[in-house]
Structures are given as structure tokens and as C-alpha cells.
Amino acid sequence: DAKTTQPPSMDCAEGRAANLPCNHSTISGNEYVYWYRQIHSQGPQYIIHGLKNNETNEMASLIITEDRKSSTLILPHATLRDTAVYYCIVRVADNFNKFYFGSGTKLNVKP
């Protein structure tokens, strides 16, 4: 059962920052926020995850609100290759490590 809400689609101009929102208002204290993306006809690619602190890696930044009820994935300089469906997932840290994907946000990066 997906526990997240994302807009179905967003547009972004090439070279600009893409800010993808995710609502997870029922998140529990021991649940992590993960982000994946899926380029057409490929397997999903892991981007980033966090618990309550903001996180940054070579691909993106993850900003989690203080109440943890929402988060934003930031692609600082979007390129055409970033066009994909982006999934926000919350999951409990346990040994089963199961992920439940929602419908995601289709990000269209335009020249």
C-alpha cells in the first residue's frame, strides 16, 4: 500500500532546478523516505533516502520537513536525460526491506 501522494506530472526547463514534492502525512517515526526514478522501459534507479535530516548526493538533494509529513526531491540542474517517472516511497527499516511503489510523478524536462 503506497503511503505517499505525488503530482502525476511536472514540467521543468533544461538547466533549471526540478523540485518534486511528495506528501507522506501518515509517516511513522521509524519510516524512511526513499526516492527512485524510472526511465522509460528500464528498471527503477535508486536516487536517495533519508529519515529526518536533509540529504545530498551526486544525483540530488532530499529536503524533509521538520514534521516529516512531506519532502522534496531537488535535481539542481535538470537535463533532458532526467526525464523520467519519479517515485517517492516510505518504508520501515526492517530485515524484509519491502518497497511499495505508487504512481509517481512524470517529470518532463524541456529544452
Added chain:
Amino acid sequence: SQTIHQWPATLVQPVGSPLSLECTVEGTSNPNLYWYRQAAGRGLQLLFYSVGIGQISSEVPQNLSASRPQDWQFILSSKKLLLSDSGFYLCAWSGRDRVVQPQHFGDGTRLSIL
């Protein structure tokens, strides 16, 4: 480094025929393994997961089954395919050395049932 392989990349099968999709993982030991299905234009649905050899858990009732004969091998099967089994099948693995782990996906098998 760890790698995951799925084959075949595409498959066309008639209704009522059997199915066997294979997934193998290299470069890691005792991984968790997962099978997902993705219908056209939809998100991924978790079908099965395994935490060890011979240990299979099913997430949804369906016409498919899974097996894990080796630590590095995960197989998705059906005795008789239905039209509704069409879709994009993805295998994934995650490590078990830490509780907080991402999953890593293969390139998938696109299955069409005629």
C-alpha cells in the same frame, strides 16, 4: 561490485503456456530478492520476496509462483499463463548487512501474452 541479471529481455507467449523467468545476482551474499510486475502506465506491484534459499513470501494472490534454489538465483514461474499476466517484470535485490538498504533493480522482462 554487485550486478543483477534478468533474462530474457522480451518474451511473447501464448495463453496457457508455461513461464520461467530467471534473475541472478553477483557480487553479494545472502541478499533479499524481489519480483515486481508493472502494468502499462502503472507503478510497480510487489509480487514475491525472499530472505533466503527456499524462503518465499507472496504479496498478492495470483497465477504465478517463485522459487529460490540458490542464494543468488530467483525464478518466477507459471504453469499456465493468462492474458492478465502480461506486463513488465522486474527483479531486485537488497543487501542485509545494514537494516536501511535501497533496492537495486534489473533491466526487466517485457512479457506479452497472445
